[in-house]
Amino acid sequence: MAGLVAFTAQSMDTETPVPFGALIVETSTGKPLMQALNAVAAENDPSSHAELRTVRLATRKLRSRSLKGHTMYSTCEPCPMCMANALWAGLDRVVYGATIKDANRHCNQIRIPAKEVARRSDMPCEIVGKILRKQCYALFTHPNMLKVFASWSSSNRKLDKTGTA
Secondary structure: OHHHHHHHHHHHHOOOOOOOEEEEEEOOOOOEEEEEEOOHHHHOOOOOOHHHHHHHHHHHHHOOOOOOOEEEEEEEOOOHHHHHHHHHHOOOEEEEEEOHHHHHOOOOOOOOOHHHHHHOOOOOOEEEOOOOHHHHHHHHOOHHHHHHHHHHHHHHHHHHHHOOO
């Protein structure tokens, strides 16, 4: 997880910082397979969450739709979309740092815990949370990230008042 935090933190000094990063490793060896950052803004795609992007890249690399035998690490608890994708991909385990509640302090979230999504599925997946939570949450409170969140809030207020961006 520390390596993923460091990888994600590198984005803080770019024009498009993001606090969401994900990494997939072989469960038995810990050998890294793929990592990615959230690219919703960069790709103008609301589904380009770090976890989904990492699953997409990993399955392409393996030329398999199954990630059985693999674990995903995420700087933040996966949203319901990302957790469902992790289940469909057959990941053995999902390990996260910051919580959905932490993220919701700064940006909109669907506040359904990853464990709840997994509990309601027919697909087994171990969920382990709040690993290096303080370091992961620090990505959300980095000064450059706070500026981005403020711009999102400003855009949302304008949209709410005028009906246009």
